Amino acid sequence: MRSAVRTAYLVGTEETGERLDKWLTEHLQDDDIDISRSVVQKWVKAGLVSRIPAGKIKASDAIEAGQTYTVEVPEDEPFEIVPDDIPLSIVYDDPHVVVVDKPRGLVVHPAAGHPRGTVINGLVARGITLSALGGDMRPGVVHRIDKDTSGLVMFAKTEMAYYALTEQLRTHSVERQYIAIVHGRMTHETGTVEMPIGRDPQDRQKMAVVESGKRAVTHFQVLEKFERYTLVQCRLETGRTHQIRVHFAAIGHPLAGDQVYGRRHTLPIHGQALHAKTLGFIHPESGEMVRLESPLPDDMEKLISNLRAGLIG
Numbered sequence: 001m002r003s004a005v006r007t008a009y010l011v012g013t014e015e016t017g018e019r020l021d022k023w024l025t026e027h028l029q030d031d032d033i034d035i036s037r038s039v040v041q042k043w044v045k046a047g048l049v050s051r052i053p054a055g056k057i058k059a060s061d062a063i064e065a066g067q068t069y070t071v072e073v074p075e076d077e078p079f080e081i082v083p084d085d086i087p088l089s090i091v092y093d094d095p096h097v098v099v100v101d102k103p104r105g106l107v108v109h110p111a112a113g114h115p116r117g118t119v120i121n122g123l124v125a126r127g128i129t130l131s132a133l134g135g136d137m138r139p140g141v142v143h144r145i146d147k148d149t150s151g152l153v154m155f156a157k158t159e160m161a162y163y164a165l166t167e168q169l170r171t172h173s174v175e176r177q178y179i180a181i182v183h184g185r186m187t188h189e190t191g192t193v194e195m196p197i198g199r200d201p202q203d204r205q206k207m208a209v210v211e212s213g214k215r216a217v218t219h220f221q222v223l224e225k226f227e228r229y230t231l232v233q234c235r236l237e238t239g240r241t242h243q244i245r246v247h248f249a250a251i252g253h254p255l256a257g258d259q260v261y262g263r264r265h266t267l268p269i270h271g272q273a274l275h276a277k278t279l280g281f282i283h284p285e286s287g288e289m290v291r292l293e294s295p296l297p298d299d300m301e302k303l304i305s306n307l308r309a310g311l312i313g
Helices: 020-030 037-045 119-125 159-170 243-250 298-309
Strands: 003-010 049-052 068-075 089-093 097-102 150-156 175-183 190-194 197-200 203-209 217-225 229-236 274-282 289-293
Touching: 003 020, 003 159, 020 037, 020 068, 020 197, 037 049, 089 289, 097 119, 097 274, 119 150, 150 159, 159 274, 175 243, 175 298, 190 243, 197 243, 203 243, 217 243, 229 243, 229 298
Parallel strands: 150 274
Antiparallel strands: 003 068, 049 068, 089 097, 097 150, 175 229, 175 274, 190 217, 197 203, 217 229, 274 289
């Protein structure tokens, strides 16, 4: 008998009016689920897709902000997260939310072909129970950072926290600031990059600035300039996949070390020089503001020190 992976997606304001099947296909693909639009249409007809608030749905429906769609993604075999004793830096933990300071090189959650060795496996090994709403492979996951990005990432432990945190992300009230080293000396001290991001039509494994993409906004401030690189602080207004990496590549300043969107000749770092430094959110139970800071990892500190000294770049 086949089991199903339950996953849920919340409709953002800027997504209002999109066709359900197109929107759902894109979200499933973003979660590393290899799916086509025609298959999603079959799932809708088969009743594998439900909506909050409840009601009859069709694949051609226009979605509305605030709706949540739950999908029962069929799986050939039941998926169970295996506990892995992975060193983790847990910087915040209470009955509703847990926040991890993730090192570069560690994946946030299991995916097809990568079932172990993730932050989720490490949290489960510590006896931490996460909300099931994110799905079997993504329990409690309300946002993600890339494998080769370091820094703060939060997880919901309860259903209430999951809905509250995803709503804050939808309304852009979560504070997320990053530190990055980019190629080139930037001429502007501050600025905003507003370019829509979607799947690269030439390579579905990549994201790109495309006219049909979703609204994406990144604010930045220059912290320090070097001979051929710039240290910047970025604030996410939206949270698209690979947003900072795609935006800075699009304006001619790709991130140092980025093997996907960057340049061949770059700084000696394993992965993009990008660190999720600040995370702020309203606590789902108390209503109080929680604001956390993560120090730069040693590899980025070393690069900055060497750039200042003129030893590289």
